[in-house]
Structures are given as structure tokens and as C-alpha cells.
Amino acid sequence: MTTGPAPTTSSAQALADLGEHGVAILAGALEPEATADVRRRLVRAAEVSEARRFPTRNYEFDPDANNVRVFMLFNLDPIFAELIVHPLALPFVHAAIGEQFSISNFSANILGPGAGSMVLHADQGYATEPWPPVPLAVNVGWILDDFTAEVGATQYVAGSHLLGHNPDPEQTYETVSVEAPAGSIMVMDGRLWHRSGVNRTADRHRAALFGYYVRSWIRPQVNWNAFLDPDVAAASSSEFLDLLGYRTGYVDLIGQNRERAAGAVPT
Secondary structure, eight states, rough: OOOOOOOOOOHHHHHHHHHHHHHHEEESSOOOOHHHHHHHHHHHHHHHHHHTOOOOOTTTTTTTTEEEEEEGGGGGGGHHHHHTOOTTHHHHHHHHHOOOEEEEEEEEEEEEETTOOOOOOOOTOOOOOOOOOSSSSEEEEEEOOBBTTTOOEEEEOHHHHHOOOOTTTTTTOEEOOOOOTTTEEEEEEEOOOOOHHHHHHHOOOEEEEEEEEETTTSSSSSSSHHHOHHHHHHOOOOHHHHHTTTTOOOOHHHHHHHHTTTTTTTO
């Protein structure tokens, strides 16, 4: 039976695991009290989302209504803006897709009892095949409940990040279930084939946040100019808004052109 990398408290080991396996688990990223706090805020965010008439269930990519999805997290609690640029998360982003990147999305998935599995997919599945030998995207997940096969932990196909294409929907593949304690970071190469598992429990949930980052020239999944609440934007730093592509989407290019004009950047 194929096994994946074990959870580690070493960032260096987790970075090596990401390069080799296309997936890595950094345990202890959040202390238990902080993990519980983020989870409470997520539950509240789901309630606020529903109150705003932004649904959290019955999306077409989920097989049933036992999956709760929470989008537009930055509008719902400031903790989520802190986590997306957390100093433990960004080194994985830089290692996978470089120093220049965009925040494409940040959402949550709470897998309820009896929830079914998603379709096997890769997060950069929209890209033209064959894919380049480097990832175009990376997903950093914040695990808020213990991940086990029984509760529907993420499953992935070992080595799939090196194949250069999407999975064949007509084929069946052997998958590996992620086993990780709450408070861990789970990182996935954008080329990795994966899916949510099946929650076979009668009373347990599996909550996680998923930060999706892309190379800076790729259009984000969310048009933050349209969806970021004005009061949230006003309270955000310029650096954070730049990562969202909140203004023109060409901030880095404009800055480089100005520096070139001043002779500060070689042409």
C-alpha cells in the first residue's frame, strides 16, 4: 500500500516533502487554543455568509448537501487575512511558485457526517496540457479537525504531480489519505490529483481552510475588486491588496518599469 509523507514539525523537511511528493504536512502550525479559536470563527463565518444570502451548500462540485463551503472569508473575519499571509505558509508558496504570486482564493470546507467525496481533480486543471514541469499554483490548507480516513480526510494520487496532465475521469486510481492532527498545515502542489474523502462517521465534522495561490500572471478565481467589502479593503495594507490584484493587477510590472526608467533595474 502506498504511503505519503508523515506529518513533521520541521519546515525544512516539509518543504522537501512538497518537492518530492507534491504534498507536505507541517504539524503544530497552530497551538490547540488558536486552532479552536479559528474553528469557532469559521463556524460563525458560515452563519454570517448564510445571513448575507451567500449560500454554503449544494455547490455543483459537491455530491450532496453535507458539505459546507464558506467563501469570501476575508469579508467575514480578520483572522483569515492573517492566516493567508502567515509566515509559516508563505515559504511553501515561494518554494512552489516563486516570490511573485497572487492570492486566488481563500475558502473553507466543513465535511459533515455522511458527506460524499468530490471528483478527483488537480487545482490547476484549467491549464492547457501538457503542463510545464513546475506548478502553476499551490494550495495551503489549515487543518482545524484531525484528518483521518474515517472522517473524510483529503485523498491524493501519489506521484501525480509529475505526470503533467489531469486525471482520466474514466479511470480508477489508488489514493492515499492524509493523516494529520488539527493545527497542521497541509500543502499541495497545484498539479497533484486529489479529492475530499467520504465522512463515514455519524457525528464528526472535518473542517479546513484552503488558501489557493497562483503565479502572478494567472487570473485569480475571485475578482476581489468586486467582492472585497469596501470597509475590509480600507482596513487592509497596500501589500495585502497588491497580492489580491485589487487595483490594476500590474503593480509589480509598473514598479519595475519605473525602476528601469530610473536605471535601477537592468534591462
